[in-house]
Amino acid sequence: MRWVGSRRAVVACLLGLSVVAGGSAWGDAPSCNGVLSAVPAAAEALSLDQREIDAVKGFYVTRNDRCAWPEANIKALTDALSAAGDQALDSTRYRPDAIRNATPATTRDLYATAMALRFAHDLVFGRVDLATVENDIDVPRPADDLGSQLDRALGQPNFAGWLAGLAPSEPGYRRLVEAYRRLRDRPSDVDPEPIGPGPVVKLGASGPRVAALQVRLHRLGDLRDGANGPEFDAATRDALAAFQRRHGLTDDGKLTRDTQAALDITGGERLRQIALNLERWRYFAHVLAASRIEVNTAAASFALIEDNKTAMAMRAVVGGPKHQSPMLVSSGIDAIVINPTWYVPESIVAKEIEPRLEREPDYLESNEMHWDGERLLQAPGAKNSLGRIKFDFPSPFAVYLHDTPAHSYFARAVRQLSHGCIRLEKPRDLALKLLAGDDKWTEEHLKKAIDSGTTERIAVPAGPQVALVYWTAFVDEDGTLEFRNDVYGRDARLETALGGTPIATRGVVRLAARHGMQQAAAP
Numbered sequence: 001m002r003w004v005g006s007r008r009a010v011v012a013c014l015l016g017l018s019v020v021a022g023g024s025a026w027g028d029a030p031s032c033n034g035v036l037s038a039v040p041a042a043a044e045a046l047s048l049d050q051r052e053i054d055a056v057k058g059f060y061v062t063r064n065d066r067c068a069w070p071e072a073n074i075k076a077l078t079d080a081l082s083a084a085g086d087q088a089l090d091s092t093r094y095r096p097d098a099i100r101n102a103t104p105a106t107t108r109d110l111y112a113t114a115m116a117l118r119f120a121h122d123l124v125f126g127r128v129d130l131a132t133v134e135n136d137i138d139v140p141r142p143a144d145d146l147g148s149q150l151d152r153a154l155g156q157p158n159f160a161g162w163l164a165g166l167a168p169s170e171p172g173y174r175r176l177v178e179a180y181r182r183l184r185d186r187p188s189d190v191d192p193e194p195i196g197p198g199p200v201v202k203l204g205a206s207g208p209r210v211a212a213l214q215v216r217l218h219r220l221g222d223l224r225d226g227a228n229g230p231e232f233d234a235a236t237r238d239a240l241a242a243f244q245r246r247h248g249l250t251d252d253g254k255l256t257r258d259t260q261a262a263l264d265i266t267g268g269e270r271l272r273q274i275a276l277n278l279e280r281w282r283y284f285a286h287v288l289a290a291s292r293i294e295v296n297t298a299a300a301s302f303a304l305i306e307d308n309k310t311a312m313a314m315r316a317v318v319g320g321p322k323h324q325s326p327m328l329v330s331s332g333i334d335a336i337v338i339n340p341t342w343y344v345p346e347s348i349v350a351k352e353i354e355p356r357l358e359r360e361p362d363y364l365e366s367n368e369m370h371w372d373g374e375r376l377l378q379a380p381g382a383k384n385s386l387g388r389i390k391f392d393f394p395s396p397f398a399v400y401l402h403d404t405p406a407h408s409y410f411a412r413a414v415r416q417l418s419h420g421c422i423r424l425e426k427p428r429d430l431a432l433k434l435l436a437g438d439d440k441w442t443e444e445h446l447k448k449a450i451d452s453g454t455t456e457r458i459a460v461p462a463g464p465q466v467a468l469v470y471w472t473a474f475v476d477e478d479g480t481l482e483f484r485n486d487v488y489g490r491d492a493r494l495e496t497a498l499g500g501t502p503i504a505t506r507g508v509v510r511l512a513a514r515h516g517m518q519q520a521a522a523p
Contacts, residue, residue, distance in 0.1 A: 130283050175475035251413075332460075404423040
């Protein structure tokens with residue numbers, strides 16, 4: 001897969017290709033040696049795990065057990081480690097003060113190497129291997145060559161530049177980092193008092209809850225002008241609707257129970273939610289192509305990204321809480337199927353169709369289904385659960401993007417409703433975009449192919465990469481900060497893996513689960 005490691009290659013280019021491992025360093029490194037003998041003590045002092053111990057040993061074996069760090073590079077390193085909080089990382093994990101104060105020179109050198117490799121690993125791969133947390137993930141993991149990168153970087157004049165280049169360069173990550181810093185740096189008293197319990201509030205209402213709502217919307221930046229009195233006026237309604245859109249809620253401009261639950265989440269809780277998403281970004285970022293299809297299952301949204309800019313966007317319907325869509329990065333769309341057939345998974349046959357047949361004996365016939373040997377097959381056509389178009393891509397989870405006959409679901413705010421596959425709001429637009437290089441596939445020709453009812457498979461030789469991601473906090477290209485409920489519980493599991501307590505979001509997970517129970521019997 002040619003796109004794997006593309007960002008890492010850019011970082012390597014910063015180092016220069018003429019410097020070999022263990023070669024001459026930029027500046028004067030200490031003349032000490034015998035560093036390996038100090039590894040056991042350092043491992044205990046710095047709480048290194050076995051992977052980290054092996055990486056440190058490998059680094060010094062390559063250098064023939066000689067010290068590596070010029071003083072200027074140690075200063076650049078400790079400055080970068082002290083600023084790790086800007087990436088939503090805990091700077092104390094990287095022990096900058098321990099490096100500054102370490103003696104003798106061998107220990108100082110060893111501490112610097114161990115913490116530089118820890119910092120680099122956390123930025124390039126993420127602190128947590130998500131494959132140990134989730135059982136439905138398929139994201140390529142390239143070999144770890146950070147030790148050789150570090151050795152080359154220490155021999156170059158711009159070591160600080162290498163450190164700065166470790167963080168993901170993708171615009172989505174950068175925007176979220178900036179949002180994290182802004183929220184972190186707000187005054188500590190920005191969270192107003194909770195709005196308080198009560199009935200649904202809408203246009204024309206007044207009272208203490210309306211006043212508290214206006215204060216909250218002002219603080220969040222959704223209400224900028226108007227609404228200076230206690231009345232729920234048009235400005236308040238529009239601001240509340242904007243807040244609802246930013247949080248994936250029905251934007252009716254009414255203070256409903258779900259909306260109030262989202263409003264009452266504190267700034268500290270939102271800050272931690274952003275931090276968890278930055279951690280997940282670091283796991284994905286080094287294998288995301290600049291041009292790709294990206295489905296955010298937390299937001300049930302689809303984007304075709306070209307050169308890191310959104311070229312097409314639409315709503316999606318994704319897996320529900322009981323049938324979660326996986327996280328994956330696939331090599332790309334390889335085929336489009338017009339008028340697909342659908343072999344119904346055995347689990348759906350057993351749990352949904354067979355009980356239905358007891359109530360409706362003609363269910364198969366009315367839905368154009370028949371047995372093909374021991375498998376249940378749905379014929380192509382208007383009733384087919386895959387709709388008229390399916391997009392295939394390599395995946396160990398047998399998921400794909402497809403059309404649907406149930407277009408009413410796209411009008412819902414909560415669209416985690418399928419059995420795991422991704423239904424698209426505008427599949428024909430995507431098909432035409434992917435086939436734009438073939439003059440045969442005009443809009444008229446695609447319509448004729450669909451109307452024929454004949455199944456046709458069209459190869460897509462160089463289709464875009466497909467990434468199914470899970471962002472519950474993200475910043476749009478226009479700068480809008482958005483949040484979504486942790487419908488799949490992935491934020492909570494990641495928080496636990498990081499050693500923290502899952503965020504208590506005042507019933508938001510409960511509300512998400514309640515909405516998500518509206519399952520639909522389709523892929």
